[in-house]
Amino acid sequence: MRYLDEFRSGELARALTAELAEAMPAGRELALMEVCGGHTHAIYKHGIDELLPPGLELVHGPGCPVCVIPVGRVDDAVSLALEPNVVFTTFGDMLRVPGSKGSLLDARSRGADVRMVYSPLDALELARANPEREVVFFAIGFETTAPSTAITLLQARAKGVSNFSVFCNHVTITPPLKAILDAPELRLDGLIAPGHVSAVIGSRPYDFIAADYGRPVVVAGFEPLDILQSVLMLVRQLAAGRAEVENQYTRVVRRDGNPRALEAIEQTMELRDSFEWRGLGSIPKSGLRLRTEFADWDAERRYEVPGISVPDHKACQCGQVLRGLVKPWECKVFGTACTPERPIGTCMVSSEGACAAYYHYGRNRPKRGKIQA
Amino acid sequence: MCLGIPAQIVEIVDPEAKTAKAEIGGVRRIVSCALLEGEAQLGEWVLVHVGFALDRIDEEQAAETLQLLSDMGEAYERELASIRASEGAA
Numbered sequence: 001m002r003y004l005d006e007f008r009s010g011e012l013a014r015a016l017t018a019e020l021a022e023a024m025p026a027g028r029e030l031a032l033m034e035v036c037g038g039h040t041h042a043i044y045k046h047g048i049d050e051l052l053p054p055g056l057e058l059v060h061g062p063g064c065p066v067c068v069i070p071v072g073r074v075d076d077a078v079s080l081a082l083e084p085n086v087v088f089t090t091f092g093d094m095l096r097v098p099g100s101k102g103s104l105l106d107a108r109s110r111g112a113d114v115r116m117v118y119s120p121l122d123a124l125e126l127a128r129a130n131p132e133r134e135v136v137f138f139a140i141g142f143e144t145t146a147p148s149t150a151i152t153l154l155q156a157r158a159k160g161v162s163n164f165s166v167f168c169n170h171v172t173i174t175p176p177l178k179a180i181l182d183a184p185e186l187r188l189d190g191l192i193a194p195g196h197v198s199a200v201i202g203s204r205p206y207d208f209i210a211a212d213y214g215r216p217v218v219v220a221g222f223e224p225l226d227i228l229q230s231v232l233m234l235v236r237q238l239a240a241g242r243a244e245v246e247n248q249y250t251r252v253v254r255r256d257g258n259p260r261a262l263e264a265i266e267q268t269m270e271l272r273d274s275f276e277w278r279g280l281g282s283i284p285k286s287g288l289r290l291r292t293e294f295a296d297w298d299a300e301r302r303y304e305v306p307g308i309s310v311p312d313h314k315a316c317q318c319g320q321v322l323r324g325l326v327k328p329w330e331c332k333v334f335g336t337a338c339t340p341e342r343p344i345g346t347c348m349v350s351s352e353g354a355c356a357a358y359y360h361y362g363r364n365r366p367k368r369g370k371i372q373a
Numbered sequence: 374m375c376l377g378i379p380a381q382i383v384e385i386v387d388p389e390a391k392t393a394k395a396e397i398g399g400v401r402r403i404v405s406c407a408l409l410e411g412e413a414q415l416g417e418w419v420l421v422h423v424g425f426a427l428d429r430i431d432e433e434q435a436a437e438t439l440q441l442l443s444d445m446g447e448a449y450e451r452e453l454a455s456i457r458a459s460e461g462a463a
Contacts, residue, residue, distance in 0.1 A: 001436070145423055260408050
């Protein structure tokens with residue numbers, strides 16, 4: 001088994017599509033949010049949106065780690081990168097995200113030592129190999145990525161690497177979902193929950209969506225058949241009037257997640273009182289910072305950062321895209337002033353951003369309308 | 374970013390440091406197995422994310438999901454066949 005090809009059979013996709021058309025409750029329009037940007041990418045890449053029966057719409061959610069980082073935090077990153085003697089390390093996706101005074105790439109052209117890494121462990125290794133430099137790692141991502149930063153911090157402490165620090169921007173998935181479900185402007189019938197975040201946190205944290213909001217949730221894998229099967233599971237719940245948390249991605253996700261990963265986060269990080277999200281504003285208890293025990297490795301304590309909230313570019317509608325209110329092609333600057341080469345907003349930068357995914361895979365396909373609330 | 378890719382453990386590098394070599398889509402790289410329960414075993418499949426084996430992939434569960442999907446496919450094929458065989462078919 002290779003766990004990829006088996007979940008990409010076109011024949012089975014057709015069978016699932018037929019089941020799906022049959023399962024649709026007559027006369028109803030359904031809007032399902034795929035929370036994770038990885039799902040958005042897969043949906044456009046494999047054309048899954050075009051396989052859906054009439055009346056069934058997929059709405060993009062906020063689960064793109066790069067997309068939700070607000071302008072102010074990008075400015076902080078640029079300021080850290082410009083500190084003397086700092087080697088600023090980041091995942092490649094963040095390089096081209098525009099801040100109010102340019103991106104990290106622009107900072108590099110102004111002389112900053114900005115380097116792309118694949119893993120936080122690579123940044124730690126860079127610090128060990130260059131003891132005369134100060135290496136800062138730009139930590140972003142949901143609970144999928146936070147354990148990796150956590151283990152790296154534990155290793156930095158164990159090995160006494162003092163020229164390494166973390167600019168922590170980790171966020172948690174359930175607070176923005178609650179914010180979206182509380183917002184009056186969008187009607188959602190069910191949620192496709194992120195598979196890899198759930199590998200860490202499990203499926204239990206979504207229980208409130210079924211219990212308090214009466215919406216079904218299915219945790220989904222990332223291959224085309226995973227997504228189609230998850231959509232079918234949601235439609236069947238809706239047709240039967242059920243609202244439960246189900247798990248399609250059982251080969252990776254368990255009810256209680258990965259206890260070692262959760263423990264590593266708990267040991268190194270704690271919730272901030274509030275964290276600003278692009279498009280969603282400040283959400284209480286939604287972002288993570290390093291615990292005081294790790295102050296020596298905390299870039300926000302070791303350096304002065306501006307820490308100023310900066311509004312988005314006027315023409316950018318990323319905020320509405322992230323809340324499922326605007327489809328990529330409905331944004332005025334999509335594909336014209338805003339392209340992956342010269343992005344205005346984050347949704348066009350990250351491969352998990354709805355705009356970039358649509359630009360790469362779908363821009364010539366007929367556009368489907370959105371369901372009004 | 375939140376992408377996790379199935380990879381196979383092809384070499385245990387340092388059991389003490391919990392590092393192993395994993396083959397990911399034809400590329401081999403060292404990954405940390407610190408998030409796995411117990412020690413990584415040669416040949417097992419894990420989900421790799423930013424240099425970490427995030428968790429094992431459960432082979433039994435994968436087979437079960439595939440079986441469910443393929444049963445659905447068979448039911449669909451049978452349905453199609455019966456439509457083709459029916460008198461109304463062109």
